Amino acid sequence: xxxxxxSVNERESADSPQVSPSDIFVFGGLFTSRRGPVGAAVPxxxxxxxxxxxxxxxxxxxxxxxxxxxxxxxxxxxAKFYGSRIVASDAVTATLVSTTWTIxxxxxxxxxxxxxxxxxxxxxxxxxxDPTGHRDLFVYYQGPNDSTPQLxxxxxxxxxxxxxxxxxxxxxxxxxxVTTPATLPTATSAMTQLATGADGVAAIDLxxxxxxxxxFNGLPLxxxxxxxxxxxxxATSLQTYIEGQAKxxxxxxxxxxxxxxxxxxxxxxLLKVKSFMAGxxxxxxxxxxxxxxxxxxxxxxxxxxxxxxxxxxxxxxxxVAPAGExxxxxxxxxxxxxxxxxxxxKALNATGFNPVQYIPGKSNIVRTSRxxxxxxxxxxxHVRRMTNWFISSFQNSFMWLEQExxxxxxxxxxxxxxxxxxxxxxxxxxxxxxxGYDNNVQVKCDDENNTVQMEDNGxxxxxxxxxxxxxxxxxxINIFQTRDALTVSANEPVPTTAPAPEAT
Numbered sequence: 001x002x003x004x005x006x007s008v009n010e011r012e013s014a015d016s017p018q019v020s021p022s023d024i025f026v027f028g029g030l031f032t033s034r035r036g037p038v039g040a041a042v043p044x045x046x047x048x049x050x051x052x053x054x055x056x057x058x059x060x061x062x063x064x065x066x067x068x069x070x071x072x073x074x075x076x077x078x079a080k081f082y083g084s085r086i087v088a089s090d091a092v093t094a095t096l097v098s099t100t101w102t103i104x105x106x107x108x109x110x111x112x113x114x115x116x117x118x119x120x121x122x123x124x125x126x127x128x129x130d131p132t133g134h135r136d137l138f139v140y141y142q143g144p145n146d147s148t149p150q151l152x153x154x155x156x157x158x159x160x161x162x163x164x165x166x167x168x169x170x171x172x173x174x175x176x177x178v179t180t181p182a183t184l185p186t187a188t189s190a191m192t193q194l195a196t197g198a199d200g201v202a203a204i205d206l207x208x209x210x211x212x213x214x215x216f217n218g219l220p221l222x223x224x225x226x227x228x229x230x231x232x233x234x235a236t237s238l239q240t241y242i243e244g245q246a247k248x249x250x251x252x253x254x255x256x257x258x259x260x261x262x263x264x265x266x267x268x269x270l271l272k273v274k275s276f277m278a279g280x281x282x283x284x285x286x287x288x289x290x291x292x293x294x295x296x297x298x299x300x301x302x303x304x305x306x307x308x309x310x311x312x313x314x315x316x317x318x319x320v321a322p323a324g325e326x327x328x329x330x331x332x333x334x335x336x337x338x339x340x341x342x343x344x345x346k347a348l349n350a351t352g353f354n355p356v357q358y359i360p361g362k363s364n365i366v367r368t369s370r371x372x373x374x375x376x377x378x379x380x381x382h383v384r385r386m387t388n389w390f391i392s393s394f395q396n397s398f399m400w401l402e403q404e405x406x407x408x409x410x411x412x413x414x415x416x417x418x419x420x421x422x423x424x425x426x427x428x429x430x431x432x433x434x435x436g437y438d439n440n441v442q443v444k445c446d447d448e449n450n451t452v453q454m455e456d457n458g459x460x461x462x463x464x465x466x467x468x469x470x471x472x473x474x475x476x477i478n479i480f481q482t483r484d485a486l487t488v489s490a491n492e493p494v495p496t497t498a499p500a501p502e503a504t
Contacts, residue, residue, distance in 0.1 A: 031063020037110030073304025
């Protein structure tokens with residue numbers, strides 16, 4: 001009897017199928033602010049870093065409060081936020097010129113014109129380690145709630161050779177330029193305020209937003225929002241930008257006080273079969289930091305509670321619908337529109353906006369997860385987010401295809417990569433499960449969709465088809481009362497006739 005033959009094919013590590021998933025917890029926002037860099041989108045990971053870059057979270061009104069709502073409702077869930085400050089074109093950089101060092105208001109090398117420069121002070125002291133050849137730079141900042149400037153940074157043992165390298169790449173408040181010929185500046189212990197700069201914030205208009213959109217090109221964002229301007233024109237400009245990106249969902253807020261009927265007629269131009277926009281209705285009262293409250297849009301709170309916190313709690317997958325009773329909002333005292341009846345909720349859904357509302361016993365929550373899509377299969381934010389995630393993940397993972405031969409081996413590698421990735425998504429609940437895996441996911445990369453002519457042209461095509469898991473829109477639980485005994489079958493409860501009582 002012959003032995004049992006076993007063939008082991010070990011896959012080389014270079015050929016192992018893998019698709020690197022894109023980060024779905026990276027958001028962007030455009031806002032006015034008293035400080036922060038201009039002409040740059042700056043990443044911040046926490047309220048502490050955010051305040052270093054853009055000042056107090058309530059110092060720029062809506063933009064600051066929206067960012068605070070995002071961070072507070074994220075908790076320790078690790079979301080990253082890219083912020084871009086908008087100023088008018090006539091803003092002037094606030095500058096201090098010493099003998100040979102020009103010190104300007106800046107954030108990590110990005111100059112920051114405007115009023116924030118007037119709130120920055122510096123002092124240059126002789127370095128204790130080498131008083132003749134080095135200087136120490138102390139930076140002070142006076143925030144909206146500070147009575148005097150507060151020390152925020154200190155940079156020690158600086159020389160003409162290293163000051164720009166050390167300060168410009170790390171300081172949240174200033175940048176230094178050394179003039180030629182270089183000599184050390186005079187040491188002085190007195191705080192010197194940066195020279196006056198014009199504050200461009202007051203002149204912000206829609207053009208300021210449109211000019212700043214390209215700053216986010218190429219960043220790994222999953223959502224982008226206008227923080228300070230709320231209206232159909234601003235929403236339309238954001239929608240135009242988002243559609244050109246195909247990987248980002250735009251997030252907007254309804255204007256304060258606008259009724260459901262008016263929302264429907266005003267924003268109907270945003271409704272499309274396949275939309276990449278999401279809107280939230282209802283402003284909410286939050287702590288203003290001075291003992292009172294202020295009403296702000298719930299965009300940041302909704303992203304923090306639904307897009308980040310709930311999503312992380314459910315495994316961190318992009319197919320988690322960012323709404324429902326587990327999205328209780330932190331730091332919200334009262335909502336502009338706290339209660340919706342069934343008819344009003346149905347009417348609001350038709351506008352494309354999602355209600356942030358009060359549910360007894362559940363607090364204030366994000367009720368639904370609609371986009372401005374008009375077709376059922378594209379309704380939910382998670383469906384659009386999931387599609388964007390596939391686009392971004394595949395773009396990041398298949399760069400290796402360039403300059404590879406358009407042959408059977410390469411097509412097989414692409415097929416394996418996509419199939420292994422799809423199977424992992426299937427195991428984690430990404431797709432509809434009716435009919436099993438093969439009925440909901442298909443990957444194709446073979447001779448049928450790659451013709452000889454395509455091969456001769458150096459082209460390759462792969463088809464990735466999927467049926468995403470959908471969200472329950474409504475649920476019904478029927479209650480039946482019966483005096484009969486019940487036997488439970490595999491399908492439904494079946495009443496049986498009770499036995500007759502024995503004679504006495």
